[in-house]
Amino acid sequence: MAAKAEVVSWTEYPEDFSLLHQAQISSKTWIASNSLHDFSRRDGETAGLSLVPKLPDPSAGITHRNKADDGAKTSHFGPQRHRRVAANARERRRMHGLNKAFDELRSVIPSLENEKKLSKYDTLQMAQIYITELSELLAGVVRQDCEDTGDKGPRRSLLHPHHGPDCVQTGSAHSSDGESSHFSDLEESLTRTQ
């Protein structure tokens, strides 16, 4: 199951527990209010990670409401609302897992000094370029090794495990003398995206 990669303890996301707990113990004030909007991530950050949902302030006028608030107000009550809140927490956890994966991917992609964080789209693009460059580089090394040893025996390819042996494979059209330009191309691509 994919969920295995996203297993996160409750202690890592205490807000999940707070939400559910709050929904259970004070569903009237929690569910019937528009506090979901108040309990946004940024509120948590700016308020010093105070993860206790704000109580509705009757004196405060409604300056803006989003669709989610409207939905929360009109679509679900009681147990339904409880399930929605739990689903929101799971979705938040899932997205955090996804973002963590993006961070790990960024950490293995070469980047320029003083470069700002790659966007998600750019991260995927750079990863694709980087993998291609590494594959072609490795293909060149393998070919060179085969030429040096004269080895033509069958060997399982590290680059393409389901393909034939490396040494009889023609591989990509790139020659090893172009390898140094691969990474400059990557760097150029990185620059272009900024």
Place this chain on the structure above:
DNA sequence: TAGGCCATCTGGTCCT
């Protein structure tokens, strides 16, 4: 100030 990027909520759909 507009545009890009992001986090979050939400409802629908698929899967176990």
Place this chain on the structure above:
DNA sequence: AGGACCAGATGGCCTA
């Protein structure tokens, strides 16, 4: 039935 996944909507933050 419940969880995972997805896409749309919304609003906040940041930068040119």
